[in-house]
Amino acid sequence: MLGKRRVQQYLWDVVFTMVCLLIRWGNMAATQYSCVPGNVIIGQRLEGCTFTILYMMGPKQCAKDCFSRPSCMSFNYHTNLTCELNRCSDNDQPGSLSHHEGYSYSSIDTWTGVSGNCTRSTCSAGQKCFELTSTTACIYTECMDSAVLGVELPMEQRVVGESFPAVCETGYEARGEGANITCMGNGRWAISSSYCHRIYxxxxxxxxxxxxxxxxxxxxxxxxxxxxxxxxxxxxxxxxxxxxxxxxxxxxxxxxxxxxxxxxxxxxxxxxxxxxxxxxxxxxxxxxxxxxxxxxxxxxxxxxxxxxxxxxxxxxxxxxxxxxxxxxxxxxxxxxxxxxxxxxxxxxxxxxxxxxxxxxxxxxxxxxxxxxxxxxxxxxxxxxxxxxxxx
Structure with a gap:
């Protein structure tokens, strides 16, 4: 029964917000609307700050997911139900918003009433606050610190359990047959072997x-x-x-x-x-x-x-x-x-x-x-x- 209610609430969030978007979609310029409990700018997207992408998610759930992570400062939302969580906001980078059809942008500071028992200070950077029956739990979901060994780290590859081939940053040189870098469950990066070495x-x-x-x-x-x-x-x-x-x-x-x-x-x-x-x-x-x-x-x-x-x-x-x-x-x-x-x-x-x-x-x-x-x-x-x- 509980699962059915959650599905119904999720569908309602999606339908509710899509109606809001359709009402305001006639003006493709950056326009704010307040059908949801937060300020949303239609047709705009913040680039260069995304650290996690979530799929098949309503905008209110996207906001809640961002609110439960201290490292999330804002989010981009697309009408195809894609949620992009950002480590910075337009307040940090004035003029960084750009026009993207189908997108909406929101700073998480403008949202209220979506977090339940979780607050912005509940967990540490890289963790997400999960609501339990009578308490909350902080669990690492991404690696927020810099990669080890001078490895070049794509902004969006930071999810716990994700692994990818190491590519050395400028000033470092690869030695060996290759290595993989992985975001571990403790929120830190680990590399499979010694690989990128500092070059002077x-x-x-x-x-x-x-x-x-x-x-x-x-x-x-x-x-x-x-x-x-x-x-x-x-x-x-x-x-x-x-x-x-x-x-x-x-x-x-x-x-x-x-x-x-x-x-x-x-x-x-x-x-x-x-x-x-x-x-x-x-x-x-x-x-x-x-x-x-x-x-x-x-x-x-x-x-x-x-x-x-x-x-x-x-x-x-x-x-x-x-x-x-x-x-x-x-x-x-x-x-x-x-x-x-x-x-x-x-x-x-x-x-x-x-x-x-x-x-x-x-x-x-x-x-x-x-x-x-x-x-x-x-x-x-x-x-x-x-x-x-x-x-």
Missing amino acids: SSGWMLLARFGSGNGESVYNTWTEAGRDDNSNENIPNECKDVNTSNTCTRHFRSGLVDDWTALNPTEAKFSLYIAGIEEVYVTFNATDTDSITWFAQERILSTSFTDLKTNSTSNFFSISGANTYRRFYINKSYGGCNNDQGWIRVIDGTGVCFYENAVAEPSFVFSRNNQSGVAGIDSLTADVLAIFVKV
Whole structure:
């Protein structure tokens, strides 16, 4: 009996509104009518904001569906019973309405008396409020946040359970045989495999980005087999940027590090940044190397250090470094803690010298003036370490 009443109410909504439309359809200019409990503009449609399309639905039900979703600001309705829910309104984008025959547009703020027990503040963005017998329930029905991994996201493909082939945004490059991105039941996006990778100027692909002082070991992260932050939806995009970011509180490591041999890079680059500006770098010939052996003095191609060459005197030049607290270590000579001289050291833990104990770990220390210097005296500290490759 209840189902029959709902069908009858649905049919009445459709007939009632169609009569309203027919009465006013003689004037195809943007005209408002109030046969329904909300302001509707006939012949107009808001474009570029639709996130969900619903079919076989009356206009009042379309309004109710929009009202029950905090992310819905307005809707377009077509006489073929199509309901388009929009994440913005004409108030947000003045002049965005355009003439479309058969369409009507309405801002949900003008509607009242359609929500029942649900209110605009009941649920979170991406959720829909459902009326139950004595209460309401908020359930995710679409993904409202940005897609992971630099994947280009069509505006209308945001429904929970929907999956489509990943296409990389500008500034990202695809690697692998393809991947699908899916809107999950928790309102977040998930991707089937690591796919879109950040590309910087001159074709450098970002493989890892380390932030200073976050307490996470650089060496352990770099060598952590199976770790693929590039396909982790919980990693913000700021973690794939060389700029300093309070949003990114952990290191970023692409799963391509594990596929170094198959990736077969021609060059690799070690860079240190302060406030998004590259302060020092060393590039290497990465042909026929693995994820550890590319970082070697005899493979240097270019560097910002004027006195660091393939034949320069050094006592350490390796990723593993001298011990557990000096990694990615490029050192010239030891002379006691007050006279250790070199170019680069990643302080990955508490050490024995003063310059290793007064900093938050990890710390990315480099000698100033583009040449080797005394540790702790002729040194500066970077806030971001990035590793790139060219393939």
